[in-house]
């Protein structure tokens with residue numbers, strides 16, 4: 001029998017209309033507004049977490065390392081070389097990326113993580129916090145990922161494409177692997193390149209840290225908040241699930257980006273039986 005996944009004793013996501021839940025959701029929304037992030041330790045039960053970790057490790061061999069130097073703006077691979085801006089400009093900067101990810105199409109639907117991602121409880125919970133309908137990303141490869149970082153693993157400063165990407169830390173490293181972010185550094189109206197450049201130059205007072213424990217769900221405005229993971233120290237892997245949600249319906253990523261991040265097999269699939277819509 002599958003264990004209960006969400007720790008509803010701590011977090012009443014199954015009863016959002018109760019007075020207690022409404023107060024709690026309002027607090028989360030305020031924290032997200034104020035801090036650009038909020039974390040929910042022990043969001044999944046200990047039994048579910050243990051099983052999720054076992055299941056993640058069982059498909060770790062399917063993880064693809066992807067690019068090792070990446071722009072904060074994933075989709076600007078060509079722009080980074082071609083645009084008429086100085087080499088110090090954020091559009092032309094690349095940071096070191098050292099991790100491997102299992103793409104969504106390789107994560108079995110019966111895995112607890114898939115069940116959590118596909119649960120309407122998650123959509124309803126995130127919608128209650130944002131005050132808007134929330135949708136699962138429709139990208140066949142990017143919607144749900146498991147990321148593995150070995151010793152020395154890290155992720156460069158970047159923005160997410162989705163507006164409500166959430167992460168669930170499955171296994172924490174012995175040290176390092178800290179989530180750092182600059183909340184609300186850009187908006188739809190303003191890319192704020194000067195402030196982004198200051199962060200990339202390690203010369204900004206906007207940067208905050210979240211020290212996450214395994215089992216913590218992290219809500220985060222990664223589309224507007226620049227973020228990274230610092231270098232993992234020690235031999236225990238950092239294992240994290242990335243759950244792609246968005247307040248925009250039908251969000252689909254870029255095929256070129258998926259080939260880069262998940263490997264040439266994506267190009268082969270797309271040539272034969274495409275998962276991306278025409």
Ligand SMILES: [Fe+2]
Pocket residue numbers: 158159160222227
């Ligand atoms: Fe991200």
